[in-house]
Amino acid sequence: METERHNGARDLCGPVRARVDTELADFLDGRLRGTAGDATAPLFRLVREFVLHGGKRLRPLLCYWGWRAAGGADCAEIIKAAAALEIFHAFCLIHDDVMDGSELRRGRPTLHRAVADRHTAHHWRGDSRRFGVATAILLGDLCMTWADELLFTSGVAAGRIAAARPYYHRMRAEVCYGQHLDIIEQAHGPTTAERSMRVLLYKSAKYTVERPLQVGGALAGTSPAVLAAYSRFGVAVGEAFQLRDDVLGAFGDPRVTGKPNLDDFRDGKPTVLIAHSIEHATPAQRRLIETLHGEPHLDEHGADRIREVLVDTGALAAVEGMIAEREDRALDVLATAPITEPARQALTQLITAATQRTT
Structure with a gap:
C-alpha cells in the first residue's frame, strides 16, 4: 500500500524500495546458503550487510519507474531486474572505497576495513590491511557478477533483456572510465570546472540516473523518443546528484551523511567546488587551496580554512545555483515527456530526493 508523505502527496517510491530490499535479501541469502560451512561464508555475510544496510x-527506483513510465506493468520481474542495479552499485562503492582508502561508508566501516578488522581479530597471518584490500576487490568483482546474474535471470523476456544490454554495458564501462578520469585529475592537481564536470558526468551522473532509466525503458520496449527524454532528464538529475554529493562531502555533518567530511579534501578530489574556487581566488586563497587540498594529513582546522575559501570565492553559491538549474531542467523535461502520469509524479519525487538530500 502506498504511504503518505508529510506534505500530503503519496510516496510512490517507498513501497517499491521495500520490495527491492526484500528481493536483495532473498537473492543474497541464496548466495550465502551456497557457501554454508565454507570459509567464505563470513565474508559473504559482510557483503550482505553492506548491501542491505542503508542506501x-x-x-x-529509477529503473523501475523507467519501466513504468514506458507503460510496463508492475510485476516481480522488473523488481528483480531493478535490484540488480543496486548490487552493481555495491561493486562501485566497494572498489571506490578501496581506491580512496576510505574508512567509513553509511556510518559503518568500509568493506575493506571490516575485512581487515576481521583478519586482526582472528590473529591471522600476514598484513591485515593488504588482506582487507585484496578481499574487498574480489568481493566487489563478485557483486558485479551477481548483478549480471540477477538481471539476466529476472524473468523479463529475452528479447527485452537483449534490448537493454547496450545501456547496461555502457553504464558499466562509463563508471570505470569516470573513475579513471577521477584518479587522473587527482594526480594532475588543480583542475578546471569543465574538467571536473567531465569526471562527474561519467563517474556518477550517467550510472546513477541516465542509464538506470534507460535500462528500465528498454526492458519495457519503449520508443527512441522516450529513451532520449530519459537521457536529457538523467544527465540533469545525475549531475545535480553528484554536485550535491560534493557539497555534502565538503560541508556535510558526518553524523548525518555517514561519511567523513575530510576525505575529499585529503584525497584532492577534483570537484567543481574546488575548481570554481581556484578560478575565482585571490593569490593568497589560491596558495591556500594548492597547499591544503590533497594534503593526506589535513586536520579539521585546515579543512575549515578550505571551506572558508569555498564560501568567500562564491564556489558554494555557484554550485548551489548549478544544482537548482539542473533541477529546473529536469522538471521541464518531465513536463513534456511522453510518459505515464504515475511515473511522472514518482520521477518528480526522485528529483527532490536526489538534489535536496542531506545524506
Missing part, C-alpha cells in the same frame, strides 16, 4: 536505492 537510497535510487538506481533500482
